[in-house]
Structure formats: structure tokens, C-alpha cells
Amino acid sequence: MDLQRLKPHFPWITLLVLVVFVGITDPNFLKPANLLSLAGDIVPLFIMALGLTFAIYIGGIDLSAQSMANMITVVASVYLASLGLWVAALCVVLGFGLGLLSGFITTRLFVPSFISTLAVGGVCFSVAQWLSGNRALNMDAEQRNALFGWMIGRTGIIPNELFIAAALLAICLFIERRTTLGRALKAVGAGELAAAASGLNVTRYKMLAFAISGALAAIAGLLFSVKLSGGAPTIANGFLLPAIVAVLVGGTPLTGGVGGVLNTAIGTLIVAVIRASMLYFGVQATQQQMVFGLVLIVAIALTIDRSKLRTVK
Amino acid sequence: MQRILSRENVIRWAPLLVLVGLIILFTAINPAFFSQRNFARIAIAAAPALMVAIGVTFIIVMGSIDLSMEGTVGLTAVLFCFAFLATGGTLAAGAWVAVPLILVLGAIIGLVNGLVHVKLRIPSFMASLAIGFVGTGAAVLITGGDIVKINDDTFRALLTWRIAGFPLMVYVVAVLALLAWFIQSHTILGRNFYAVGGGEELAHASGLNVRRVRILGFVLAGVFYAVAGILQVAKLGQAESVSGANFMFISITSVVVGGVALWGGIGGIWNTVVGVLIVNVINNGMVVIGLPDYLQDGMLGLLVIVAVVLSTDRRSVSFVK
Numbered sequence: 001m002d003l004q005r006l007k008p009h010f011p012w013i014t015l016l017v018l019v020v021f022v023g024i025t026d027p028n029f030l031k032p033a034n035l036l037s038l039a040g041d042i043v044p045l046f047i048m049a050l051g052l053t054f055a056i057y058i059g060g061i062d063l064s065a066q067s068m069a070n071m072i073t074v075v076a077s078v079y080l081a082s083l084g085l086w087v088a089a090l091c092v093v094l095g096f097g098l099g100l101l102s103g104f105i106t107t108r109l110f111v112p113s114f115i116s117t118l119a120v121g122g123v124c125f126s127v128a129q130w131l132s133g134n135r136a137l138n139m140d141a142e143q144r145n146a147l148f149g150w151m152i153g154r155t156g157i158i159p160n161e162l163f164i165a166a167a168l169l170a171i172c173l174f175i176e177r178r179t180t181l182g183r184a185l186k187a188v189g190a191g192e193l194a195a196a197a198s199g200l201n202v203t204r205y206k207m208l209a210f211a212i213s214g215a216l217a218a219i220a221g222l223l224f225s226v227k228l229s230g231g232a233p234t235i236a237n238g239f240l241l242p243a244i245v246a247v248l249v250g251g252t253p254l255t256g257g258v259g260g261v262l263n264t265a266i267g268t269l270i271v272a273v274i275r276a277s278m279l280y281f282g283v284q285a286t287q288q289q290m291v292f293g294l295v296l297i298v299a300i301a302l303t304i305d306r307s308k309l310r311t312v313k
Numbered sequence: 314m315q316r317i318l319s320r321e322n323v324i325r326w327a328p329l330l331v332l333v334g335l336i337i338l339f340t341a342i343n344p345a346f347f348s349q350r351n352f353a354r355i356a357i358a359a360a361p362a363l364m365v366a367i368g369v370t371f372i373i374v375m376g377s378i379d380l381s382m383e384g385t386v387g388l389t390a391v392l393f394c395f396a397f398l399a400t401g402g403t404l405a406a407g408a409w410v411a412v413p414l415i416l417v418l419g420a421i422i423g424l425v426n427g428l429v430h431v432k433l434r435i436p437s438f439m440a441s442l443a444i445g446f447v448g449t450g451a452a453v454l455i456t457g458g459d460i461v462k463i464n465d466d467t468f469r470a471l472l473t474w475r476i477a478g479f480p481l482m483v484y485v486v487a488v489l490a491l492l493a494w495f496i497q498s499h500t501i502l503g504r505n506f507y508a509v510g511g512g513e514e515l516a517h518a519s520g521l522n523v524r525r526v527r528i529l530g531f532v533l534a535g536v537f538y539a540v541a542g543i544l545q546v547a548k549l550g551q552a553e554s555v556s557g558a559n560f561m562f563i564s565i566t567s568v569v570v571g572g573v574a575l576w577g578g579i580g581g582i583w584n585t586v587v588g589v590l591i592v593n594v595i596n597n598g599m600v601v602i603g604l605p606d607y608l609q610d611g612m613l614g615l616l617v618i619v620a621v622v623l624s625t626d627r628r629s630v631s632f633v634k
Contacts, residue, residue, distance in 0.1 A: 061438075061439075105618055109618065109621075109622045109625075110621075110622070110625050111618055111621045111622065111625075112575060112621075114378070114380075114438050115565070115569070115575065115617065115618075115621060116618065118561075118562065118565070118614075118617075119613075119614035119615070119617050119618050120614065121614070122562060122610040122611055122613055122614030122617075123610070123611040123614045123615070125610045125611070126607050126608055126609070126610045126611030126612075126614075127611065129607030129610075130605070130607045130608070134607065241446050254435075254436060254439055287450060287453065287454050288450070289446050289447075289449060289450035289453065290446070290447050290450025290451055290453075290454060291450070292446065292450075293443045293444065293445075293446035293447035293450060294443075294447060296439075296442075296443040296446070297429055297433070297435070297440065297443045297444075300433075300435050300439055300440070300443070301433040301434075301435055304434070304435060304436075306434055309434070309436070312430070312431075312434045312435070312436055312437075313376050313377050313378075313436060313437060313513075313577075
């Protein structure tokens with residue numbers, strides 16, 4: 001057994017080891033109810049990571065995901081009263097559109113994606129501050145429960161968020177495995193120049209990847225605001241780092257081309273278990289960022305495909 | 314005419330013209346903008362930002378990027394306060410020791426950054442982003458979320474002691490900018506940054522130790538971030554884990570708007586100085602002419618895209634990630 005053949009299996013082995021490890025330290029952890037609520041809590045993060053997977057899969061990055069989710073919490077809170085259920089459509093369209101804009105700036109204007117998405121993130125932040133007047137907003141509880149209550153309830157002992165997550169995962173998996181778009185994204189991620197040379201409309205597919213990332217970040221924001229019954233311009237801060245970590249520890253490297261949304265599902269669970277175990281070991285929430293920063297470095301170093309980088313800039 | 318309007322000339326002079334244009338525009342709308350008091354206000358706001366921007370300029374000239382500044386500035390600012398208080402609490406009582414101590418710390422953080430980037434062969438934007446997260450996390454850990462205050466009149470003189478209307482820290486920053494220019498133009502290391510940024514493989518082929526230059530670049534940047542951390546404390550009289558917040562966006566925007574090309578080799582310290590002034594004049598001017606301040610991040614976002622687009626030679630770039 002050589003290391004290269006084992007490499008694709010690292011993510012789920014890591015997950016298993018972590019679960020067993022925490023389970024031994026604290027048997028309560030392994031109770032189904034606990035595991036399910038743990039998984040339910042991580043869903044907004046998972047949806048954001050799901051979107052990021054598309055941006056990273058093509059070798060780019062989307063640093064606007066967090067600002068996007070922030071903005072959407074505000075948009076959802078402000079327009080819930082007037083638009084009702086349509087506010088969900090507005091959020092998704094907004095996310096898709098702004099993601100498309102990031103993609104356009106990256107591909108047509110030759111601005112590296114980490115700058116273009118950072119800039120679009122700045123625009124999102126401005127919009128969020130403007131719409132909210134820099135205050136924390138609350139949704140009308142009755143209306144929220146009537147329209148979006150199904151998102152956050154429970155069916156039996158299973159949190160409803162998990163069904164949303166499963167549905168989105170299924171859609172993304174379908175896009176990735178069974179559509180032209182998915183195959184094209186794989187080609188772009190594996191070798192952009194070769195993809196372009198074989199006649200693929202690389203620009204269009206890359207723009208779509210960023211648009212999907214934006215749309216999913218928006219859905220993450222929407223779910224988050226429903227959960228908290230409100231929104232604010234900085235409410236989702238702290239999402240970006242674990243979301244990137246989830247994609248990378250899942251096995252989609254920064255260089256793109258391999259991995260995918262299923263990997264991100266496993267990666268998100270790893271993040272969830274790391275988080276939970278830190279609580280058990282008495283690491284406070286405020287210190288988690290440090291741990292995730294270190295995990296991020298290790299994850300990148302292990303997954304990145306160095307043969308693709310002629311020079312590491 | 315053709316020669317005057319050449320690409321190089323436009324890139325070289327456009328930022329300065331934009332700066333002058335902005336000053337004229339804001340003055341025309343509200344004459345109060347063009348006053349010594351307001352200029353001092355802009356200079357104070359720009360001082361720590363300029364140090365951060367100069368630090369990252371060295372990195373961008375090499376064609377890399379450093380996104381660790383928020384964490385580094387936050388951590389150095391917090392630790393500076395602790396070191397300052399631990400060594401006496403006033404400059405006279407020996408707390409000046411904290412200054413070199415924190416500069417060394419900045420260098421060490423930069424060294425870690427460079428080592429992770431070069432030795433583990435991780436792209437710099439991600440390596441530095443992760444280190445930045447670790448830095449912010451460490452700052453939270455150390456302060457426990459609290460604010461650390463410094464009440465030393467001698468140290469606060471950096472802000473309160475004014476010469477010709479401008480506080481001392483503005484002069485300190487001016488001297489350090491000159492020093493940075495000297496490093497860039499008159500030292501081997503400075504020239505090597507341009508060699509790496511202009512063509513890494515060529516530099517390597519001519520026998521340059523590219524990896525060493527890269528690491529040293531990050532060390533140098535770390536020292537400048539530490540200066541920014543100290544100035545931030547001087548400005549506010551306190552430090553907390555979010556002392557470095559927003560520096561990432563502002564400094565990268567400033568450097569790029571000033572005309573330093575993102576893929577390296579083009580531009581330098583003076584571009585950055587102009588860029589930082591443009592960004593701060595916009596931020597200040599928008600308030601002075603009565604525009605709401607929430608527009609700032611959006612404006613800067615659009616500005617940075619325009620700047621990158623204008624400075625890109627589209628014939629020489631095949632694709633970007």
C-alpha cells in the first residue's frame with residue numbers, strides 16, 4: 001500500500017479516528033441525539049463550504065462568501081415582511097448575481113479571484129451596512145415561523161436542517177457528476193489551458209462556478225438568519241475560515257481538479273467533530289480560530305498538488 | 314504625444330493625478346476639506362495603514378501576497394501593551410524596551426509566514442491568511458477579549474505632540490517610509506525583490522537564492538506590521554484583538570490603487586504612499602462632504618478592481634485563477 005493510493009481515503013479515515021477518539025473520551029458524544037444535533041448545527045457552514053467547493057475546484061477561491069452571507073441575513077430580515085416567501089428567491093438570485101459578477105471580474109478582467117471576491121465582499125458589506133443602518137435586525141417571529149419554520153424544526157429526532165443539507169448536497173453532486181457543467185469544471189480544474197485548447201468555453205464555466213458559490217453562500221446566510229431570527233452586517237463573521245478548512249480537509253486541494261462536494265460533506269463533519277472535541281477538552285470558542293488556522297496550514301500542505309505549481313507565489 | 318501617453322507613463326502618473334483630482338473635487342464641494350486640521354486628521358488615519366501597506370508592498374513586488382496583516386497587527390499591538398506595562402508602564406521607567414521587543418516579534422511572525430510559504434510550498438495568499446487567523450486567535454487568547462490600555466504621556470506624545478500642526482507619529486512614519494525606499498532602491502535585498510517579481514525563473518537561473526529572498530521579504534513585512542501595531546496603540550491608547558481589523562482590505566487596496574502590479578516587479582514604495590493617501594483622502598472626503606460612511610468598503614472594492622484592470626497588460630496574461 002503506498003501513500004498515493006491511500007491519499008483519497010484520508011478524509012473519512014480522519015473523521016472516523018476523530019469520532020472514535022472523542023467517543024472514548026466522552027461516551028455521551030456518541031449518542032445519536034447528540035451527533036444529530038451536532039450535524040444540524042453545522043448546516044449553514046456546510047452550505048457555504050459546498051459553494052466554496054466549486055470555486056476551489058476550478059483552482060480559484062471565494063473570499064466573499066462570508067460577507068455575502070452577512071448581507072443576506074440583513075436582506076432576509078428587511079424584506080421578509082414585504083416579500084414573504086419570495087424573499088428566499090431574492091436572496092438566491094442576489095447571491096447568484098454577485099457570484100457571477102465575481103466570476104466576470106476574474107475571468108474577463110483578469111483580476112485574480114482572491115482580489116475580485118475580496119472586492120465584491122467589500123460591496124456586500126457596504127450594502128449590508130446601508131440596508132441595516134448598522135444595527136442588528138429582528139424578524140417578525142410569527143411570520144418567520146409561518147414561512148420558514150419548516151427549516152429549523154425537527155422531524156422525529158432529526159433536525160430539518162439536515163434534510164436541506166442533504167437535498168443541496170444531492171443537487172450539487174448531480175451537477176458535479178451528471179452534467180456537462182460538472183465535467184467542464186473538472187476539466188478546468190485539472191488543467192485550464194488544456195481545457196481552453198480543446199475548445200471549452202472556460203470563461204463561461206468559471207463564471208458559473210463563482211455564481212454557484214455565491215448562490216450557496218446566500219442560502220447559507222438565509223438559513224442562518226432564519227435560525228437566529230434576524231440579521232446584522234457582521235453576524236456571520238467567523239464562517240469563512242472553518243468553511244475553507246472544511247473544503248480542504250475534505251480533500252479538495254487549493255489547486256483544484258480533484259475532490260468535490262462529497263469530500264466537503266466529510267470535511268464539514270471533521271470540522272464539526274474538531275469543534276465539539278475542543279469543547280470537551282475545554283478549549284474555549286474564542287481560541288478555536290487559532291486551532292483552525294493551524295489545521296488549515298496542515299490541510300493545505302497535505303493536499304496541494306505541487307506538480308501543478310511551476311513556481312509557488 | 315504618443316510617447317507621453319504611453320502605458321508606462323500613464324501607470325506611473327495616473328495615481329498621483331487621481332490624488333490631486335480627488336483633493337480638488339472634495340475641496341470644491343466643501344472648502345473645509347482643504348485645511349491644515351483636516352490634513353492632520355488624514356495623516357493620523359493614514360499613519361498605521363501606511364506602515365502595513367509598505368510592508369505588503371515588498372511582498373507584492375515579489376509577485377506574492379501577504380494577507381496576515383490583521384492578525385499580525387492585532388497580536389503585536391496587544392503584546393506591545395503587555396510588554397509596555399510589564400516593563401514599567403512609562404517610557405521613562407524603561408518600557409521603551411517593548412519597542413525593539415515587538416519589532417523582533419513582528420520579524421518572527423514574518424519568518425514563520427515565510428517559512429510556511431516557502432518550505433511547505435503553500436501559495437502565499439493561503440499561507441499568510443492562515444497565519445493571520447492564528448495571529449488573531451492568539452490575540453484573543455492572550456487578552457481574553459478584553460481591552461488593554463496604556464496611559465503614558467511620553468508615549469502618547471506620538472499623537473499629542475504636534476510639530477507644525479502634525480503629530481510626531483506622522484514624522485516617524487515619514488522617516489520609516491524613507492527607510493523603506495532606501496531598502497527598496499539601495500540595498501541588494503531590495504533589488505532582489507524586483508528580480509524575483511520580474512521573473513522568478515530567470516532570477517533563479519542567474520544564481521539568486523529565491524527562497525531566501527522570499528523569506529526575508531516576509532520578515533521585513535512583519536517588522537513593518539509590528540510598527541503599525543505600535544502606532545495603532547499610540548493612536549488609540551489601547552489595544553485589543555481586533556486592533557488590526559480592516560487593515561487587510563485597506564492596505565491591499567492602497568497598494569494596488571497606487572499602481573503596484575499584483576504579479577510583481579512593477580511599482581514601489583512611492584506608489585504605495587500615493588495609494589494610501591488616495592484611500593484615506595476618499596475615506597475622509599466622503600465624510601467631509603456628507604456621504605454616509607457605509608459606502609466606503611463598496612467604493613474601495615470598486616476602486617481596487619478598476620486599479621487592477623487598468624494596471625493589467627492584458628496581452629501578457631493568458632489566464633488567472
